Amino acid sequence: MNVILAIKQYISKMIEESGPGMKVLLMDKETTSIVSMVYAQSEILQKEVYLFERIDSGGRETMKHLKCICFLRPTKENVDMLAQELRMSKYGLYYIYFSNVISKQDVKTLAEADDQEVVREVQEFFGDYIAVNPHLFTLNIQGCYKGIDWSPAALKRTTQGLTSVLLSLKKCPMIRYQNSSEMAHKLAEHVRQTITKDAGLFEFRRTDVPPILLILDRRDDAVTPMLNQWTYQAMVHELLGINNNRVNLSNVPGISKELQEVVLSAEHDEFYANNMYMNFGEIGNNIKELMDEFQKKSQSQAKVESIADMKAFIENYPQFKKMSGTVSKHVTLVGELSRLVGKNSLLEVSETEQELVCKGDHSASLQKIKTLLHDNKVTQIDKLRLVMLYALRYETHSNNDVSGLVDTLRKQGISDKHRALVSAVLEYGGRKARGSDLFGSTDPVAFTKRFLKGLKGVENVYTQHKPLLHSVIDQLTKGKLREAAYPYLGTGQLKDRPQDIIVFIIGGTTFEEALCVHQLNKATPGVRIVLGGTAIHNFKSFIEEVQTSVQPVAMGRVDAMRR
Incomplete structure (x- = not known):
């Protein structure tokens, strides 16, 4: 179960199905984020996709020599814009992919708009969520609560996103939910209704032990999103903020123009992939090793004395330049984290x-x-x-x-x-x-x-806390999770210990919980766990969630407080 791989496979298939030739990728705001999280632009360019456009942007040129791959969420606005696009087609052929189930009526609307018969394909590819880590996804919904109930729009979007995760991972699960949360029960019911309505989509090869979808509510553990963090990924999100793998460093004193925004992606950055779960002390040492390695390579690159040296330099230059960018990015990030740690005690x-x-x-x-x-x-x-x-x-x-x-x-x-x-x-x-x-x-x-933990002491005084999620999943994998507290939806029950577990937290998850799932995956062979949430919180975004849930009118943003 790997959500990044699931989305990547969908995108690769879209591009392959359009055949050889120059292509444009036409997306909406949300699918642009979905694609950019798993593919670097340079990777897609290698697949003959030379242009990236938004369906809501005006003034696009007509380029009939290009094939158009459309990847859109199946919203009414997108269907209307796409119908308008087909009436006045700007590209030669259209291959249309929706990120979730589309109604027959909407397909009919598009067919009627295709006067020029430019559409070659209309399909549903279920990549309707943001894949962050292989075992972590988010729906980027801030403010899903309306008092102690769902905001109707958030419930609809969450149901769509969660069923899309199940379809992309090819899982038809048994559903358990947190009994103390009416919102968890309601989401569980909505997911089950969707599975029943679209039963044909969920006909996957049966496994001996059915997968489990466990739906939890953030209210059960309000402590985890409020703690300062000390592992690299979580710490960057807490102190600087990560938004779809992007970190804004424009407020860092003396920052150079090219480092004002950096991308942190474990798919495309080996140092980050190896260090995202390391604690802050270890990262300092690893950054020094990265610097030493870079300095060695840069000194060897300096000896360009013969034609052979020049040829070797040119061949290695892209890798050298990439390493230079990686070093400067992480030195800047770790330097800024260090500055904030000292400055703010x-x-x-x-x-x-x-x-x-x-x-x-x-x-x-x-x-x-x-x-x-x-x-x-x-x-x-x-x-x-x-x-x-x-x-x-x-x-x-x-x-x-x-x-x-x-x-x-x-x-x-x-x-x-x-x-x-x-x-x-x-x-x-x-x-x-x-x-x-x-x-x-x-x-x-x-x-x-x-x-006993207090008596023995812990390895790191700053990371003693374990999220409630850790004990919930631990009990679930051992077959000991109390049914009174986390009942099954419907009459079925799991006789064996689960092997594939998808956990979803209403109200948002955290990178501390993602670390906990990463550790549980490593420590429990044969068990595969994927974690998702309506959002991925740091303290700032979490208290905005609290504001909207407790008072429908938010009580004022907290941006000004990090001074």
Whole structure:
């Protein structure tokens, strides 16, 4: 189960089916992102695709010598624009692929518009999601909650995206869902209805053990998206933000023009692929090794004395240039992460966060938080983060001092709108909203594990936390996940341990959870797990999700707080 490979195979097939000759790839905003996540432009150019166009862009030239491969989401707007395109065709032939199921009526609309008989192919290729890592996908939906229910548009899009993942991976699963979440139940029902309605599409070769689709709700673990991160991919997203593999570095002091936006793709960057799950300390050493290797190669390249040397240099130049770009990109990224860690006292902040959520020493945690709230190096967003975590962790503690900490935030100049997030996160993911015992306060086994962990110490004080997802998947793979808490939809039940598991988190997942799935895949031979969510959160995007769920009108954005 590899979502990147699944999308790549669809795109390759589209290009192959159009045959030899020069081609244009016509996409919409969303399919442009879907394609760019798995293919570099240079790779597609090698397949005779010389032009990339958006269907919603005006003023495109007529080029009848080109074949047109259309890859579009099957929305009403796209069908209308495509019908208009066919009436006044700009290209010689059209090969049309929709990223999901298209209605017969829409196909009829397109057929009626094809007066010039330029359409050679209309097919459904189920690449209706963003593939981020081989085992991680997102639908890029921000704000799926409307109070404690679905936003109708988000429910429709999520159902489409999730069924497309199942079709692209060729899985017809048994469905389990988080019983404490009405939204999880509703999504499970919608997915099952789609599978029933389009039963012919889901007729795959039966396996001995059916795959499992497990639907969870972010509200059950509001802690994970609020923690600072220390592995490369997660850390870049937390401190700088990753948007469809792109990182905006334009605000970095002294940044050169060519590095103002960089692409982080494990498919096209070997260093990133090897280091995305490494912790920050290891990356520093690996960057130094990369630099040393580059310097050796650049010195050897300098000795151009004969025709043979020149020929060797020219042959190696593309690889040399690529390595130069890789080195400068990662040195810049790691340098900026280091600068932010030092400037904003992130080691102290993160250690306090980890102790807060992994241990139970209320008075020590409270004292550390109070100290950090008065530290001028700590950013406003990190001060808010600490108080929100404290409010969740000690929600029912008899001596909790949430009101005192919120008042300190007020004195630190944090606005009413942002202070309101402390109570908002309790409404969103507090004890009443959760189905799980997130902090193990009533579970003696969880308490003992945490106590022993505290005695032994951990390898890294900054990465003690394990997401709730880890224990849920661990129990599922061992056949021990409680059916009362995570029931099956319908009457069927799995007798054996599952082998193929697709986990979907309503309200968004995180790169920390993606790391956890990566580790579980490595540690459990014979089990394959893919993780997806409506979005991939860092703290900033998560609290925007909390805002829209608790109050339909968002309480103000948080961009200004990372100063």
